[in-house]
Amino acid sequence: MVRPGGRSARVQESVHTAVRELLAEQGREGLTVPQVAHRAGVTPSTIYRRWGDLEQLLSDVAVERLRPETPPEDRGSLAADLESWAEQFLDEMSSTAGRAYIRDALLGDPDGSNAGQCSAYAAEQLDVVLARASVRGEPTPGVERAVDEIVAPLMYRILFRPDGLDAAYARRLAHRALAAAEEPPA
Amino acid sequence: MVRPGGRSARVQESVHTAVRELLAEQGREGLTVPQVAHRAGVTPSTIYRRWGDLEQLLSDVAVERLRPETPPEDRGSLAADLESWAEQFLDEMSSTAGRAYIRDALLGDPDGSNAGQCSAYAAEQLDVVLARASVRGEPTPGVERAVDEIVAPLMYRILFRPDGLDAAYARRLAHRALAAAEEPPA
Incomplete structure (x- = not known):
């Protein structure tokens, strides 16, 4: 359940940005949800609640990157x-x-x-x-x-x-x- | 490094069979390398040495199943x-x-x-x-x-x-x- 409105969009933006930065810095190997959460300034449970797991978060980020x-x-x-x-x-x-x-x-x-x-x-x-x-x-x-x-x-x-x-x-x-x-x- | 000959083929057969049985019984959810090893009668390290991780083992089993x-x-x-x-x-x-x-x-x-x-x-x-x-x-x-x-x-x-x-x-x-x-x- 994603709440509509500004906060939700800001969380998505900061989490996606954190993933992209961490991928660029260190690659996929060893990437964890707590690490992404820390970089994005949110709690790990915010990520688990919204994306389920790391694979689903990476999938969302990938689709965003594949957008022409x-x-x-x-x-x-x-x-x-x-x-x-x-x-x-x-x-x-x-x-x-x-x-x-x-x-x-x-x-x-x-x-x-x-x-x-x-x-x-x-x-x-x-x-x-x-x-x-x-x-x-x-x-x-x-x-x-x-x-x-x-x-x-x-x-x-x-x-x-x-x-x-x-x-x-x-x-x-x-x-x-x-x-x-x-x-x-x- | 896979040793040629009979033992290697027997290990592969018993591990593949264990994976197919466990997938049929319980699905992918919660499947682990130690569980597969136990069913196949080999040590987990045999599996890690030969296949790397569960994903690579599942991939090998899948290809075998996709063979016409x-x-x-x-x-x-x-x-x-x-x-x-x-x-x-x-x-x-x-x-x-x-x-x-x-x-x-x-x-x-x-x-x-x-x-x-x-x-x-x-x-x-x-x-x-x-x-x-x-x-x-x-x-x-x-x-x-x-x-x-x-x-x-x-x-x-x-x-x-x-x-x-x-x-x-x-x-x-x-x-x-x-x-x-x-x-x-x-």
């Missing part, structure tokens, strides 16, 4: 926008920090809501790209098809099958999503 | 084989047990080798399906393309975006892999 900060770049065509988005998504998610955040997000997520939020961020970004293309009059695939063709292979390979993950592969995926735009709707 | 037991069914055409394989893969992986094993496999896997093994199992099964189709003279996509079109969306959605995951979706993915067989190689 800016809308996808507009490069003037769907092909260029998808290529550039796929390359950037791969860069961010396959970095050491990105992999650690994806892992954390999945780990402390008993109901799947944090994983769902990560996926929603990617779908929202693709939606912006596809909506712009529609305005230009370009044919576009649906957003779920773009998720299947671009996001799913990148995330699957980052987690399970990392060989051959490079910018050229990301661009090939973008072109498969483009090709799907020309198909009759299923 | 039979080659994919031969239904006489690539379309039928891919449809049936995709439906069955979705069934198994999205079951409660399947989700728990995927999660365990990813979790206690510091070097990614267990996740890689899961992916290798899927790729090997697809390879059998594709090789059969080649023998029949049917055009086939490469195995990596089939992984992208079928395995990646299913696993991505199981982990991150579970809405709308059903047999009809699995069959649509199979048909995308089929359509890719007709494309000129990239």
Whole structure:
């Protein structure tokens, strides 16, 4: 039960900041809830009450870090926008920090809501790209098809099958999503 | 360092069996290394030495459980084989047990080798399906393309975006892999 209003938001901000600082200073190894509480100036029981355990707190912090900060770049065509988005998504998610955040997000997520939020961020970004293309009059695939063709292979390979993950592969995926735009709707 | 030969294999078998039994009896909650060791008739230090910690042991057991037991069914055409394989893969992986094993496999896997093994199992099964189709003279996509079109969306959605995951979706993915067989190689 999170109380609405200012105090709750301040607690979240200070606890998230404490986690990010401690991760940067010492990494995950040996990180504890009492340590985070001390740095954030709250009691450990505040953290346990709100987040359950360290894994769930790390998952929330990870999702926050995976939130895109800016809308996808507009490069003037769907092909260029998808290529550039796929390359950037791969860069961010396959970095050491990105992999650690994806892992954390999945780990402390008993109901799947944090994983769902990560996926929603990617779908929202693709939606912006596809909506712009529609305005230009370009044919576009649906957003779920773009998720299947671009996001799913990148995330699957980052987690399970990392060989051959490079910018050229990301661009090939973008072109498969483009090709799907020309198909009759299923 | 695992010593080759009979004792090592016997220890692995008895420890894996102990984990499977305890998971079936009581679930993950409260499972400990000393408990597994006691059931398996080995010392806790044997387990720590060989597996590092409980997460890595659970990951090894999960991968073992995710190993396909039979080659994919031969239904006489690539379309039928891919449809049936995709439906069955979705069934198994999205079951409660399947989700728990995927999660365990990813979790206690510091070097990614267990996740890689899961992916290798899927790729090997697809390879059998594709090789059969080649023998029949049917055009086939490469195995990596089939992984992208079928395995990646299913696993991505199981982990991150579970809405709308059903047999009809699995069959649509199979048909995308089929359509890719007709494309000129990239």
